[in-house]
Amino acid sequence: MSDNPNTKYILHSVASALSVLDLFFTYEELSPTDAAKCLGINRSTAFRFLVTLEQSGYITKTSDSRYRLSVKISTLGQIAHNRMALINLIHPYLCKISEENGESTHLVIMDTPTHVTFIDKCVGTLWLKMDIMLGYTQYAHLTGTGKAILAYESDQFIYEYIRNVTFEPSTSHSIKDAREMLNTLNQIREQGYACDHEEVEIGLSCYAVPILSLSGRPIAAISCSGPTTRMELNRQKHLSALFSATEQIQKGLQ
The missing domain is CATH 3.30.450.40 (GAF domain)
Structure with missing residues (x-):
């Protein structure tokens, strides 16, 4: 069990989406299958996280249905x-x-x-x-x-x-x-x-x-x-x- 008292406030769906975003520190582009393998989750779940991040403007979809970071990330940085x-x-x-x-x-x-x-x-x-x-x-x-x-x-x-x-x-x-x-x-x-x-x-x-x-x-x-x-x-x-x-x-x- 974590000693961090704030653990109980964590929204696990948000934490998982951020874990997907963290993958882009290592990979320039990812497919839903790639993300699923890296995080040990099923492909449909990985796909939903990627689409959510895309709709929020943090990643963009390429012509071959892969995903990469958007300019919004650079702007935030x-x-x-x-x-x-x-x-x-x-x-x-x-x-x-x-x-x-x-x-x-x-x-x-x-x-x-x-x-x-x-x-x-x-x-x-x-x-x-x-x-x-x-x-x-x-x-x-x-x-x-x-x-x-x-x-x-x-x-x-x-x-x-x-x-x-x-x-x-x-x-x-x-x-x-x-x-x-x-x-x-x-x-x-x-x-x-x-x-x-x-x-x-x-x-x-x-x-x-x-x-x-x-x-x-x-x-x-x-x-x-x-x-x-x-x-x-x-x-x-x-x-x-x-x-x-x-x-x-x-x-x-x-």
């Missing part, structure tokens, strides 16, 4: 590589801010046309702190980091965003409609930073600054977060640290 490079570059700056100011810092990217994802963090040193789980996603307009990114996206991107989101406030401070969001984004562009003033949870606030490419496109955003009272009291200190870190990060991206 490049995305993973770029994220790791971004994390490796920015993580020391998150830690420096947290060590100096005591509050938690986060690195966030726009992972879909409507949601941001928290991909790195450095938890604050103070007793009462904010700790968001990595991989957490949220509508961009409900977070400081998301608004910092949205403010520097194209008009077309922003209007597509508005068409695809639901403005359901999490608290009384949340953005309630598209007009309010557009006004907020204009303000962010003017001041260079975004705020999340208890918009997701009462008692918690953050300041966020976008990371921009040479062309001015938003790549990500970093934030400093904590209890509202402390954040407001040290607002300028947090913003100075974020602006300083962003300046150095953007130099590193050049």
Whole structure:
């Protein structure tokens, strides 16, 4: 029996499909018969796994009914590589801010046309702190980091965003409609930073600054977060640290 407590959560059909995908580390092309022999399963089962992976875009079918990896796999690999490079570059700056100011810092990217994802963090040193789980996603307009990114996206991107989101406030401070969001984004562009003033949870606030490419496109955003009272009291200190870190990060991206 496995000692891993997560074993009970495994979906064996998914695990088997991934085992089929793993075969392509060794083989450039596979037929259903090849896959069945390699994994010790019957051909019809191997065929269903291959068709499922094909329909999901991870493999393609050749003219002679064999299967090979698709470009989507390469794209995913490049995305993973770029994220790791971004994390490796920015993580020391998150830690420096947290060590100096005591509050938690986060690195966030726009992972879909409507949601941001928290991909790195450095938890604050103070007793009462904010700790968001990595991989957490949220509508961009409900977070400081998301608004910092949205403010520097194209008009077309922003209007597509508005068409695809639901403005359901999490608290009384949340953005309630598209007009309010557009006004907020204009303000962010003017001041260079975004705020999340208890918009997701009462008692918690953050300041966020976008990371921009040479062309001015938003790549990500970093934030400093904590209890509202402390954040407001040290607002300028947090913003100075974020602006300083962003300046150095953007130099590193050049």
